[in-house]
Amino acid sequence: MGGNYEDLAPEDFLRMEEEANGPPSPPPPSPIRVRLACSGDMVSESNVKFEGIEEDIEGRDILTFGCPECGEIHRSLRFG
Numbered sequence: 001m002g003g004n005y006e007d008l009a010p011e012d013f014l015r016m017e018e019e020a021n022g023p024p025s026p027p028p029p030s031p032i033r034v035r036l037a038c039s040g041d042m043v044s045e046s047n048v049k050f051e052g053i054e055e056d057i058e059g060r061d062i063l064t065f066g067c068p069e070c071g072e073i074h075r076s077l078r079f080g
């Protein structure tokens with residue numbers, strides 16, 4: 001009794017192919033930056049190793065992260 005192919009319109013095949021072959025979209029780099037205590041450099045938080053996050057008494061985010069330069073753990077306000 002009939003095949004499943006008959007239930008799919010040609011547009012469906014095209015859409016499926018487009019979804020399968022579409023270019024993967026990499027996540028955009030984070031606009032938030034943190035300050036490295038060792039060098040004073042400002043780097044995107046996507047470039048550091050996330051360890052934890054907390055808030056100071058004013059509700060600002062304090063990021064704890066592994067430093068890409070010295071390998072130590074730093075804490076910094078998040079600037080963005």
Ligand SMILES: [Zn+2]
Binds near residue numbers: 038074
């Ligand atoms: Zn460092």
